[in-house]
Amino acid sequence: MHEAAPSQPAWSRPADATILAFLADREPEYPAIVANRIGMHTPYVESRFEVLAERGLVEAVTGEVVYRVTERGERALDAGILPE
Numbered sequence: 001m002h003e004a005a006p007s008q009p010a011w012s013r014p015a016d017a018t019i020l021a022f023l024a025d026r027e028p029e030y031p032a033i034v035a036n037r038i039g040m041h042t043p044y045v046e047s048r049f050e051v052l053a054e055r056g057l058v059e060a061v062t063g064e065v066v067y068r069v070t071e072r073g074e075r076a077l078d079a080g081i082l083p084e
């Protein structure tokens with residue numbers, strides 16, 4: 001089980017851990033579907049995916065922008081804290 005840490009980097013948002021946890025247990029998914037399933041607005045989730053991808057925590061797996069959690073993202077989720 002993944003637990004949230006009390007302190008996160010300044011760049012992170014609460015949605016980031018929710019997105020990572022959702023993807024960790026599933027196949028790669030479209031941001032719009034992730035947004036729907038976790039109850040957040042699609043444009044916001046899409047912007048968070050961009051940040052998470054820049055940080056190496058998720059990666060696009062198709063030209064249609066379907067994401068999955070990277071090994072680095074899994075380690076961060078298991079540790080309960082996102083890297084700086």
